[in-house]
Amino acid sequence: MSVDPLLYEVTFSDAEVVLAGSLAVPDRHAAPSPGVVMVGGSGPSDRNNDTYFPPIRRHLVNAGIAVLSYDKRGVGASSGEWRDATIDDLAADAVAALNFLRAQPGVRADAVGLFGHSEGGWVVLRATAGQDDAPWVITNSCPGMTPANQDRYALAKALRQAVTTQQDIDSTLALYDRLIEAGRSDGDFAEATRLVDSAGRLSGFVDYWADMDERSWEFLKRKQDHDPIPDALRLRCPHLAIFGGADELVPVADSVHLFSAAACNPDRRRRAMLAVEVFPGADHRIQTDGGTRLAPGYLTTLTRWIKARTGPNLDT
Incomplete structure (x- = not known):
């Protein structure tokens, strides 16, 4: 029977940032266990990634695997500000979490890896690519392309599902493309707002732009052309890439192709084997039945x- 693990409130540091999280170790008095650091997705994700991480954590701990998850910088009890960060900054936070978990009693330091959901997948690939001794990495619903391309796919998918015309779809995607180019030219938030206003505040763009402010715009500019494939090429350890077949935010087939092509590159380390699991009918959180399980x-x-x-020291 699955039971809730005992969680310890912990803090650890990455340079000037203090990160707060929850640690669960199966049995501190038994043989040391493997461990996993869980890294949340985009936006102000906390240690639970909303409600997504707790059932996964519970299963892992009950299976004999220690788990550490943490509030993104500027979220919950963590200091700093995620919108001022780069992917490198977030990856450094993940490495700090990795080192913290490795140092815990009851945890095998040589058997601790990283799990990243969605944007967290880009983060853990960057973090793991810089480690000589990481045993493995898992990306969960992580796009194999840049945020700019992934967001365009998600926007187009949403527009096609809405009651709208092809002209509206084309106009909205053209506005999105103009904003991406403005970001590449280091346009400020005022310029981006002028572009949106001049397009007539297209109805299909309302949700995408609703929470945008100057800080969020600057963060998007820094992140929009991040390509995860160079990090995938630098991996020295096995990589499990998990997707939901009905994910409406990520182009799954294209992502599988890109990660597979990286694994076939002659410069990829032999130990960096790729495994891909696609769960038919599952959404961005690998959930089915309307996101209920x-x-x-x-x-x-x-x-x-x-x-x-x-x-082999653990039961399977």
């Missing part, structure tokens, strides 16, 4: 894959 087999896939890469 995790896809069948998802949790088992996680634990078996991690344990297969952390030694």
